[in-house]
Amino acid sequence: MANTAQAKKRARQATKQHAHNTTLRSEMRTAIKKVIKAVQAGDKAAAQEVFRASTRVVDSIADKKIIHKNKAARHKSRLSAAIKAMA
Numbered sequence: 001m002a003n004t005a006q007a008k009k010r011a012r013q014a015t016k017q018h019a020h021n022t023t024l025r026s027e028m029r030t031a032i033k034k035v036i037k038a039v040q041a042g043d044k045a046a047a048q049e050v051f052r053a054s055t056r057v058v059d060s061i062a063d064k065k066i067i068h069k070n071k072a073a074r075h076k077s078r079l080s081a082a083i084k085a086m087a
Helices: 005-041 044-061 069-084
Strands: none
Touching: 005 044, 005 069, 044 069
16 A cells, blocks of 8 residues: 555556556457458448548557557558458
């Protein structure tokens, strides 16, 4: 348990930041799922449009260091490959 005022404040800040990061991470996962759903539906044009939007979300979250930049690149690469594999 935090003893000093500084440690108590940092504990409060950490809790708030954790909640914010969790929200952003959830937003990223939702964006990825939208692309996967569009790919499974078979509509390539819609999948590409959703992919562009989700790329912005993933990059934004990587810039904020909530996820590692390589993880962001991996997600984008796999989604892009799934869209390219469509007929």
